[in-house]
Amino acid sequence: MTNVKEKRTGEPQRPLEELDAELARLLAERLERTRALGGDGGKARAPHAAAAAAGLPPGLLEDLLSRLEREAHKGAAAAAFECAAADPRPVVIVGGAGGMGRQLRSHFERSGWPVRVLERDDWGRADELLAGAGTVIVSVPIDATERVIGLLKGRLAPDALLCDVTSVKTEPVHAMMAAHPGPVAGLHPMFGPDVAGFTGQVFVHTPGRCPEAAGELLRQIEIWGARICTCTPEEHDRAMGIIQALRHFTTYAYGVFLAKLHPDIRQILELSSPIYRLELEMVGRLFAQDPHLYADIILASPRNAELIRQYVEGLWPELLVIVGRDREEFIRRFMTARAYFGDWAGKFMRESGEMLNLIQAERARRK
Incomplete structure (x- = not known):
């Protein structure tokens, strides 16, 4: 292996300031390229071989590239995503003004899905907001979840997908299946509403009824960069x-x-x-x-x-x-x-x- 020191033997040593300027230029170029790849430059690289060839200490290049990718995700926070649905029907987020509700609304809107929000003062026009919805997501505090699910009974299209995003799954999934005869899916984002994005995060999926109906939603979550973990509500x-x-x-x-x-x-x-x-x-x-x-x-x-x-x-x-x-x-x-x-x-x-x-x-x- 030819390391950096051996390669430069006999060559004039460039000033550190010059090396720092070149390194900064290369980092800026790499950061911009990572952003162009949607904040995921990791899939397009094999850093171990490059680091070894340059004689770098193990892990140094990987750590640096990981930091660049984190910065790229910050810079790409408002970027658009590919839409998993060819012709997406409206998504209604019940509790969309809350922390997780705002995150979901932002991600759906940046993916081209029409989004409506149903808050506590909107139940007087709930039928209007829910009309034509393809996906309804309940994002309210745990202690209010089953009550709010009950308020949706008889208001959804038969083929609408009803979901919740609480950290408990058995009772909410049973409540959704009792309130809606159509497709049901329990979801649990394993992170708080303060994350910069969903890349690298985990969504738990607990199927309720007609699991195939959740396919587009789950593909969209994966496009956002999250990983899906599927289990039963009881296992969850x-x-x-x-x-x-x-x-x-x-x-x-x-x-x-x-x-x-x-x-x-x-x-x-x-x-x-x-x-x-x-x-x-x-x-x-x-x-x-x-x-x-x-x-x-x-x-x-x-x-x-x-x-x-x-x-x-x-x-x-x-x-x-x-x-x-x-x-x-x-x-x-x-x-x-x-x-x-x-x-x-x-x-x-x-x-x-x-x-x-x-x-x-x-x-x-x-x-």
């Missing part, structure tokens, strides 16, 4: 109990306990390793957001309460090991948990290390 809710309810409860409980201890956060941060600082930031992130949202997620179903109860009760035996200073038992339990994670433990170790390195590099850049 069991997984969300762990992914959302249990995780959010643990973060909530940790933050509430910290508030009772009331340590100096500035000092805690100064003494923290990068991984603990990141963990503390994730706790702070939760408390910077809407408490009603997290209350809705955690309190969404009795299943969540039962799972959290099992978790809290399961902590007592672990506490007894600590109180009893039983080192051997602690290690035995640790190894049992490690066996459950298997190869994933090492994979998570590597990936979290890479993530921390990127975060540290970004923080150093900002100083």
Whole structure:
């Protein structure tokens, strides 16, 4: 392999300022080209070979290109998308003025779909707004979802696709199938309304009735750059109990306990390793957001309460090991948990290390 140093042996060394100017020009050209590809330059490149040929450290070029792609997505935030439907019928977003509703409206409009919004003060003309709609999406708080679905009964065309985007699926899907005899699909965007775009995000799809009728909608979501994960409503809710309810409860409980201890956060941060600082930031992130949202997620179903109860009760035996200073038992339990994670433990170790390195590099850049 001929690396950069060997290649330039005997050549006059160009000033750093000149190299920086050339690098900036090439980055600008690469950024513009990535935007022209719809913010996804990754499909058109094989950086490993190019980086190796240039003698670059492993991962450097990949990190740089990933950053360029993120910037390209920001710059392309208002760009148009291909339309998945040849002749799209209107989309009605019930709750379209909310955070997720606004995101969906923007993406549909930029894809050429006619969009109407039905808000809480619009029910007097709901029949007018729903007339001719091909897709109706309920995007309201969890505690209002089933009630709002009930208000749609008898108002939709027989072949209209009825969807919801709440983080609970079993009850809303059953409610939609009871309210509408036509196609039904449950959706759950696995991200918040503050994302810059849908590229790289996950939409969960829980089919209800006539799953083929959701084909154009799902293709449109994929055109937006998101990944579709399909499962049953029941499978979704069991997984969300762990992914959302249990995780959010643990973060909530940790933050509430910290508030009772009331340590100096500035000092805690100064003494923290990068991984603990990141963990503390994730706790702070939760408390910077809407408490009603997290209350809705955690309190969404009795299943969540039962799972959290099992978790809290399961902590007592672990506490007894600590109180009893039983080192051997602690290690035995640790190894049992490690066996459950298997190869994933090492994979998570590597990936979290890479993530921390990127975060540290970004923080150093900002100083």
